[in-house]
Amino acid sequence: MPGLVVQPTVYYIIAVTAVISLFIMILYSQLRKFNPLDEPKGLVLLAIMAYRFVDDMLRQETNEKITEKLGPYIAVTLLYIFLSNISGLFGIEPPTANYSVTLTLAAITVILIEVNAIKFNGVKNYVKSLFEPLAPFVFINIISKFSTLMSLSLRLFGNIVSGSILMTIIYLLFAKVSSVIPFIGAFNFVGVAIAPFLHFYFDLFAGLIQTYIFTTLTVTFIGKELPDK
Amino acid sequence: MEKGLIAIAAALAVMTGATTGIGEAKVAQHAVEAIGKNPDAADKIRSMAIIGAALSETCAIYGMLVSFLIIFVLGAN
Numbered sequence: 335m336p337g338l339v340v341q342p343t344v345y346y347i348i349a350v351t352a353v354i355s356l357f358i359m360i361l362y363s364q365l366r367k368f369n370p371l372d373e374p375k376g377l378v379l380l381a382i383m384a385y386r387f388v389d390d391m392l393r394q395e396t397n398e399k400i401t402e403k404l405g406p407y408i409a410v411t412l413l414y415i416f417l418s419n420i421s422g423l424f425g426i427e428p429p430t431a432n433y434s435v436t437l438t439l440a441a442i443t444v445i446l447i448e449v450n451a452i453k454f455n456g457v458k459n460y461v462k463s464l465f466e467p468l469a470p471f472v473f474i475n476i477i478s479k480f481s482t483l484m485s486l487s488l489r490l491f492g493n494i495v496s497g498s499i500l501m502t503i504i505y506l507l508f509a510k511v512s513s514v515i516p517f518i519g520a521f522n523f524v525g526v527a528i529a530p531f532l533h534f535y536f537d538l539f540a541g542l543i544q545t546y547i548f549t550t551l552t553v554t555f556i557g558k559e560l561p562d563k
Numbered sequence: 564m565e566k567g568l569i570a571i572a573a574a575l576a577v578m579t580g581a582t583t584g585i586g587e588a589k590v591a592q593h594a595v596e597a598i599g600k601n602p603d604a605a606d607k608i609r610s611m612a613i614i615g616a617a618l619s620e621t622c623a624i625y626g627m628l629v630s631f632l633i634i635f636v637l638g639a640n
Contacts, residue, residue: 495631
């Protein structure tokens with residue numbers, strides 16, 4: 335189609351999704367073969383630990399009714415955001431460095447919050463809560479729903495995009511530094527020596543922390559709206 | 564002339580990090596104090612401290628985003 339430009343991020347999103355699908359298929363076949371009486375190891379152990387982590391998080395913050403339904407979504411979101419964040423290590427631009435992706439993820443969270451609030455509190459109480467503490471506060475309450483969307487999406491986006499931009503700048507700087515040395519300067523050896531530590535911080539550490547923050551906030555916000563927590 | 568002003572604007576935008584640093588240091592300080600008072604709750608305190616630090620870090624991230632926007636949008640042409 336003329337005038338239609340496909341951003342490269344689209345291919346990266348498809349790649350991350352394919353990796354996750356492959357991982358889940360391998361995990362499924364391993365779980366089918368697994369004997370519950372054996373000691374778990376490898377992928378099965380990892381899956382059990384991840385399940386426990388998500389289950390504990392949900393049980394602390396939300397009530398029993400929603401834990402079973404929300405668990406799979408939270409687990410896959412964890413996997414997706416983490417793989418997206420660390421994909422800078424594999425030389426591709428992280429999908430979460432695209433605002434559309436993080437906005438979509440945050441929109442899913444906000445829709446989940448509102449739908450669960452309506453479902454568990456009833457329409458009447460939900461509309462009533464909009465007008466609290468006074469009737470004119472309805473505008474502020476509605477704006478605050480959108481502020482959740484903005485802050486959740488911008489937090490993830492800002493962290494990842496600042497990491498990837500800083501890494502690009504650092505590689506350019508190191509290329510300039512190493513080009514001072516004649517003959518072998520074309521090879522960016524200063525960057526090779528120093529960049530791994532920065533990759534460790536900006537990709538692995540920040541990526542892991544932001545994954546944790548995003549899912550924890552999702553669960554906390556959903557749990558906050560529920561009644562008898 | 565104009566490029567210099569853009570650089571100053573970007574630097575001012577990223578100055579949100581100054582106060583965010585103090586805030587995050589306070590989070591770490593109180594987390595350490597809390598663990599000193601109650602070592603059994605270290606696991607819970609650690610996760611709460613990480614969440615608090617990351618939430619207050621958002622301010623600095625917004626400033627950084629604004630400065631990136633200033634550099635790459637205003638500085639590009």
